[in-house]
Amino acid sequence: MEKVLMKGNEALAEGALTAGCVAFFGYPITPSSEIAEYMARKFPLLGGTFVQAESELAAINMVYGGASTGARVMTASSGPGISLKSEGISFIAEAELPCLIVNISRGGPGLGGIQPAQSDYWQATRGGGHGDYHIMVLAPSSVQEMLDFAMDAFDLADKYRIPVMIMAEGTLGQMMEPVIPRAKVTHFIDKPWAVNGCKGRAPNVVNTLHLSPEFLEHRNHVLGEKYSLIKANEQKAATFLTEDADLVVVAFGLMSRIVKKAIMEVRKKGHKVGLIRPITLWPFPEEEIRNAAQSAKMFLAVEISMGQMIDDVRLAVNGKVPVEFYGRIGMIPSPEEIAGQIIMLAEREGF
Amino acid sequence: MKIVARRPQSLTRAKTHYCPGCTHGIIHRLVAECIDEMNMRENTIGICPVGCSVLAYNYFNFDMLEAAHGRAPAIATGIKRILPERCVLTYQGDGDLASIGMAEIVHASARGENITVVFVNNTIYGMTGGQMAPTTLLGQVTTTSPYGRKKEEAGYPIRMAELLATNEGSAYISRVAVNNPANVIKAKKSIKKALQTQMKGLGFSLVEVLSTCPTNWGLGPIDAFKWLEENMIPYYPLGEFKIKEA
Amino acid sequence: MDSEKQVLFAGFGGQGVLSMGKFLTYAAMGAGKNVSWLPSYGAEMRGGTANCLVTIADDEISSPLTEHPGMAIILNQPSLDRFEEKIKPNGTLVINTSLVDRPLVRDDLTVFKIPVNQIADDMGNSHAANMILLGACLQKTNVVSTEQALEHFEIIFKGKKQSVIQKNKEAFLVGIEYAKNNW
Numbered sequence: 119m120e121k122v123l124m125k126g127n128e129a130l131a132e133g134a135l136t137a138g139c140v141a142f143f144g145y146p147i148t149p150s151s152e153i154a155e156y157m158a159r160k161f162p163l164l165g166g167t168f169v170q171a172e173s174e175l176a177a178i179n180m181v182y183g184g185a186s187t188g189a190r191v192m193t194a195s196s197g198p199g200i201s202l203k204s205e206g207i208s209f210i211a212e213a214e215l216p217c218l219i220v221n222i223s224r225g226g227p228g229l230g231g232i233q234p235a236q237s238d239y240w241q242a243t244r245g246g247g248h249g250d251y252h253i254m255v256l257a258p259s260s261v262q263e264m265l266d267f268a269m270d271a272f273d274l275a276d277k278y279r280i281p282v283m284i285m286a287e288g289t290l291g292q293m294m295e296p297v298i299p300r301a302k303v304t305h306f307i308d309k310p311w312a313v314n315g316c317k318g319r320a321p322n323v324v325n326t327l328h329l330s331p332e333f334l335e336h337r338n339h340v341l342g343e344k345y346s347l348i349k350a351n352e353q354k355a356a357t358f359l360t361e362d363a364d365l366v367v368v369a370f371g372l373m374s375r376i377v378k379k380a381i382m383e384v385r386k387k388g389h390k391v392g393l394i395r396p397i398t399l400w401p402f403p404e405e406e407i408r409n410a411a412q413s414a415k416m417f418l419a420v421e422i423s424m425g426q427m428i429d430d431v432r433l434a435v436n437g438k439v440p441v442e443f444y445g446r447i448g449m450i451p452s453p454e455e456i457a458g459q460i461i462m463l464a465e466r467e468g469f
Numbered sequence: 470m471k472i473v474a475r476r477p478q479s480l481t482r483a484k485t486h487y488c489p490g491c492t493h494g495i496i497h498r499l500v501a502e503c504i505d506e507m508n509m510r511e512n513t514i515g516i517c518p519v520g521c522s523v524l525a526y527n528y529f530n531f532d533m534l535e536a537a538h539g540r541a542p543a544i545a546t547g548i549k550r551i552l553p554e555r556c557v558l559t560y561q562g563d564g565d566l567a568s569i570g571m572a573e574i575v576h577a578s579a580r581g582e583n584i585t586v587v588f589v590n591n592t593i594y595g596m597t598g599g600q601m602a603p604t605t606l607l608g609q610v611t612t613t614s615p616y617g618r619k620k621e622e623a624g625y626p627i628r629m630a631e632l633l634a635t636n637e638g639s640a641y642i643s644r645v646a647v648n649n650p651a652n653v654i655k656a657k658k659s660i661k662k663a664l665q666t667q668m669k670g671l672g673f674s675l676v677e678v679l680s681t682c683p684t685n686w687g688l689g690p691i692d693a694f695k696w697l698e699e700n701m702i703p704y705y706p707l708g709e710f711k712i713k714e715a
Numbered sequence: 716m717d718s719e720k721q722v723l724f725a726g727f728g729g730q731g732v733l734s735m736g737k738f739l740t741y742a743a744m745g746a747g748k749n750v751s752w753l754p755s756y757g758a759e760m761r762g763g764t765a766n767c768l769v770t771i772a773d774d775e776i777s778s779p780l781t782e783h784p785g786m787a788i789i790l791n792q793p794s795l796d797r798f799e800e801k802i803k804p805n806g807t808l809v810i811n812t813s814l815v816d817r818p819l820v821r822d823d824l825t826v827f828k829i830p831v832n833q834i835a836d837d838m839g840n841s842h843a844a845n846m847i848l849l850g851a852c853l854q855k856t857n858v859v860s861t862e863q864a865l866e867h868f869e870i871i872f873k874g875k876k877q878s879v880i881q882k883n884k885e886a887f888l889v890g891i892e893y894a895k896n897n898w
Contacts, residue, residue, distance in 0.1 A: 123737075123744055123752075145569065146600040146613070154600070158613040162622070170601055170613045170623065173539065173569035198537065229519065229535065261751075293779050294737070294752040296744050372780075379777030453778055 121296040126261045126286065127152035127194075127222065129297050133268030134192055134218060135160060138303045141167040141191040143180035145199060148232045149288035150222035153194040174199035178206030178219075185215040186324045188312030190272050194220035196288070197230065197238050200246065207281060208247030212326040212341070214311075216275030218268065219253070219283045222291040225448050234287030234372060235447055237423035242285050243400040243430070250338050252345050253281040254352070255399040257370040261295035269300060276307050278348055285399065287372040287422065289450075348401055355403035356395040357410075359385065363392030364469035365460065366410050368431050369420040370396045372450075377420050380456035389464040399427070407434035414439060416467060420456060421445045477501035479510045481530045490683040490690025493522055493589065495647045496656075500560070500587060501529065503661045507668070513556040514548055516541040520562035521595040539570025542577035545584040556667060558585040563602035564594045567629050571603075574633065574675075581638030581672040585663045588629060591680040592701065599685035603627045606700060611685070626704065630677045634710035640672030642711040646679035646702060648694040659709070671713050679705055718773040720858050721781050725766035725798055726790030726811075731845045735788070736767035738849055738871055742859045743771045745867030751779035764793060771858060788852060790814060790831075809852055811844075827855060827898050834889065843886035850890025855898050861891055 124132065131153045134142075142157035144150075154170065161168040167184075171177035177193045184191035195203065200221050210217060223238045225231040242255045254274055256267045264286060271282040313322050328334040358378055360366055369377040374395040384391050394410060396403050411417070416439055419428035425443045432441045444451075444459045463469075476482070479501035487493045504510055510531050517525035519538035526533035536544045541559035549557040566574050566588050577584065593611055594600040601611040601618060604626050608617040618626075634642040641663050645656035656678060663674035679701050681693035688696055722739065726732040733754050740752040754767040768784060770776050786807040789795045791814040799820060802808060808824045813832035829851050835844040853861045864871075865884070872880045 121744065123741060123750075146564075146594055146597040148597055151597050151600060151612075155612045155615075159615045162616060168613070168622070172571060172603070175569075229523070229537070289753060289780060292754060294740060295776075295779075296750065375776075376778045376780070382777070450780055452780075452782055 119299050121298055123294050124261055124265075124297045125152060125292065125294050126264045127291040128156045129261045129265040130194075130220060130268045130284065130286070130291075131156040131160070132299065133265035134272070135164065135166075136265075136300050136302055137190065137269040137272040138306060139166070139190045139192055139218070139272065141169075141184045141189060142193070143169050143171050143177040143184065143191065144193045144195060145171050145174050145177055147174070147196045147199050149224060149234075149291050150194045150196050150220065152291065153220060153222070174202040175206065178203035178210070181217050181219070182206055182210050182213070182215065185210065185217040186213070186312065187314045188309035190216070190218075190276075190306075192218035192220065194222065196222050196224050197226045197241070200238065200241060204247035206247075207253065208245070208249050208251060209326050210281050211251035211253055212249065212337070213324050214279040214341075215281070215324070216272070216279055217281050218271045218275060219281055221283060221285045222288055223285055224288050231448060232288060233448055234289040234450065235423060236287065236371060236373060236421050237426065237447060238285060239399065239421070239423065239426035242283055243402070251341060252400055253283050254278070254348065254401070255283045255285055257397060257399050258284065258286050258290060259371050259374050259395065261290070261293065262297050264290065265297055265300065269303065274352065276309075278344060279311075280344070280348070285371070289372055352398060353401045353403040353405055354397040355406040356397060357406065358393040358395070360392030360394060360410055360414075362390050363410070364390045364415045365392075365418060365464055365467075366414040366416070367391060367393050367418045367420055367460065368396065368407065368427065369393065370399060370427065373420055373422055376451065376453050377456055379453035380460060383453065383457045384460045384464070387461060389461065389469055391460055391464065391469075396427070402430040402434065404430075404434040407431060408436070411435045411438045415469065416463070417441045418460065418463060419443050420451075422450060423447050477505045479504040479513070479530050481528055483527045485528055486524060487521065488684045490681065490693060491521070492591070492647050492678075492680040495653060496587065496589060496678055496680065497525070497528055499653070499657045499660055500558070503657065503664055504531070504556070506661070507664060509556045509664070509668075512554070513558065514552070516544050516548075516557070516559045518559070518561040518565035519596075520565050522560055522562065522589070523596065525560055539565050539568070540573055541565065542570065542573040542582070542584065542586065546577055546580070546582050549582060549584050553583070556585070556664060557583075558587065558664070558667075560587045560589070562589050562595070563591065563604045567603040567627050574629075575636070578633045578636045578639045578673040578675070581640070583667050583670055583672060584674070585667045586673075586675040587660065588675055588677045589680050590629070590677055590701075590705065591682040592626070593682050593685050595682045595685055604629075604705075606704060628705060630675070630705075630710050633673075633675055636673070638673050639675070639711045640713035641666040641674040641709070643675075643709040644677040644679065644705060644707050646697060646707055648679070648681070648697045652707075655707075666713070669715055671715060677705070679707075719776065720771045720786065721784045722769045722771070722858060723766060723784040723787040723798060724769070724790075725764070725787065725794035727793070728765045730765070730790050732765040732790060733767050735845045735849060736769045739769050739771075739859065741871040742853075742864040742867055743769070745870060746859050746863040748773065748859070749776050751776050753779050764797070766794065766798075786856065786858070788848065790848075792817065807856060809848070811848065813844075827851070827894075829890075829893060829897070834893065835886070838886065838889060840882060840886065843882065843889070846883045846886035847890035847893065850887035851894040851898070852890075854891040854894035
């Protein structure tokens with residue numbers, strides 16, 4: 119298909135539509151509002167549903183309702199809105215309902231700023247809400263991936279009965295790049311658990327309250343087994359020049375592109391540096407990092423935050439080699455700045 | 470030389486960021502003049518919303534607090550309960566008050582919190598680029614009602630003044646407009662009455678101010694005033710909906 | 716990666732700054748380049764300034780962001796005030812002298828001046844300013860060749876009336892001539 123110039127937010131929305139999403143529930147918040155606006159334009163023409171909810175809290179509960187019918191539904195917001203959704207996400211995760219939640223991230227905490235950031239990593243991967251649960255988290259780094267990952271998210275959500283989050287920095291939502299559209303999805307799996315009217319079957323119940331302590335433990339184990347299965351099968355990362363690398367940089371999303379440019383510059387100076395770009399933030403690509411830790415001498419986590427993903431890098435490296443950190447928040451580091459940091463590190467360590 | 474007009478003490482010298490033709494400027498001035506005339510500047514604590522007036526803490530010259538979207542009445546409650554002698558006022562837009570903050574405003578009014586709310590209604594979300602508000606009129610085009618607001622999809626606009634007037638805890642509820650000089654004068658009188666209601670301890674007060682958003686309505690400032698008069702006032706009638714005397 | 720060029724467009728909201736950037740982006744895409752377009756957004760837009768950054772490269776674009784563009788197209792004075800210091804050393808600056816009249820602070824930049832609003836008025840088409848500026852820029856800097864841009868006019872202005880496309884083409888050609896004769 120021909121390439122089309124699209125804004126990140128719109129490409130994501132288009133990906134969702136291509137994947138058969140039939141409803142969007144959300145509330146405007148910079149820098150994600152274009153997703154809501156795109157759906158408001160398209161759904162009336164396609165016969166789908168657009169609702170501007172009264173708040174992000176109401177929106178996630180609308181998603182809870184929509185998802186429980188078996189339909190592909192989604193919401194989109196930014197950090198402060200995702201915070202509001204936390205209770206709902208915990209409920210959806212326990213009820214094992216598939217859905218897409220989008221965080222076009224901005225600086226925090228509090229009202230923060232509207233510049234892109236990666237400081238919602240813990241919120242996304244550590245649950246955010248209460249209880250022992252996880253959601254899958256995907257981190258695109260290009261407008262094409264915004265479209266592709268929206269489609270992947272719905273497939274993964276349906277396959278594992280789990281909420282899937284796409285977390286993309288504000289810049290990615292706002293920028294335009296050429297995109298190749300994808301073919302419409304026409305085949306969807308059966309959802310016998312859905313609450314959509316019990317004609318011809320025993321009634322289904324969607325609930326998350328389990329007063330029996332034994333049953334609650336059992337439920338948590340059921341969820342735990344699901345998460346183990348996902349961890350075993352769905353870790354995803356991209357690598358760049360890691361085979362002979364002494365220093366391996368770990369960065370995701372927009373930051374990974376800036377780091378890649380920096381690495382190309384640093385390689386010209388003779389230092390052996392590589393990049394691991396996590397694509398799934400949960401499950402974190404521990405295997406890839408563990409493998410790299412066999413031969414690398416040091417890891418460097420680079421994030422647009424005060425350092426959150428670095429925790430997962432350290433866990434995966436498991437003390438084998440040192441893990442350093444470089445990050446900015448509010449300001450986005452330039453490739454030159456990152457290259458400078460890498461060279462400083464490389465020279466200090468003698469790589 | 471006799472001074473015939475001056476910047477109110479309760480406004481700072483800061484240059485505002487509002488768009489040309491925005492009525493926030495007028496409303497800020499009215500609030501500030503009332504505070505000055507009641508000699509309350511040092512006794513006042515204001516809470517600003519998430520919306521175009523999110524930076525109002527740079528423009529009002531008294532203690533100011535920034536609230537999360539919609540939560541200003543709850544924050545105001547926290548302050549007024551601890552410092553009942555102070556004048557506590559919130560300044561909120563349609564998204565802040567009538568959408569995400571609906572629970573907070575209804576309950577602050579139901580509890581009869583002795584706070585004053587200035588509610589700026591311009592039927593649209595300005596700061597985020599022109600999305601539909603709970604106050605957007607039927608048929609009105611916004612970025613999330615691109616074909617005009619349809620009652621089948623998005624229901625009807627909400628009349629907040631009438632709604633809150635039904636609560637016993639509400640002591641003074643009014644609706645005014647700032648689309649012409651006569652209305653601006655009436656608006657100021659109403660805002661002052663609301664503040665006096667608070668200082669007399671009579672209960673919850675709110676002034677809904679019908680305002681314009683030329684940028685997101687796609688109109689020049691003068692046409693925007695006309696649009697307000699022809700479209701908003703018929704649906705949102707001006708007047709006082711609740712008055713509790715001492 | 717050295718083929719990567721970054722062009723900043725800056726002016727006031729309503730001057731068509733974002734559209735100018737989009738034109739260049741579409742032209743570059745049509746010419747088979749990798750390209751990205753990044754606008755200022757959100758509350759930054761209230762109060763009236765607008766800017767966008769266009770990145771054009773033969774290879775995969777590593778970073779659509781920069782604090783220091785190699786080239787800046789400045790349409791009004793507040794934009795010059797904001798961005799003059801940020802342009803890369805020895806970078807290129809194109810100024811709309813109809814709305815900018817102060818002397819520059821930097822002396823290392825390659826500067827091209829053009830009074831686009833005036834030329835547009837002389838043409839009898841005050842909306843033509845942006846296309847005149849684009850024609851002149853592309854003629855001089857060859858960020859995307861003028862031939863490639865002209866070839867893709869129909870695609871870039873898809874959906875617009877023929878008369879609109881013609882008017883824009885005319886303005887674009889006027890810009891090309893200006894650059895040929897003056898820069």
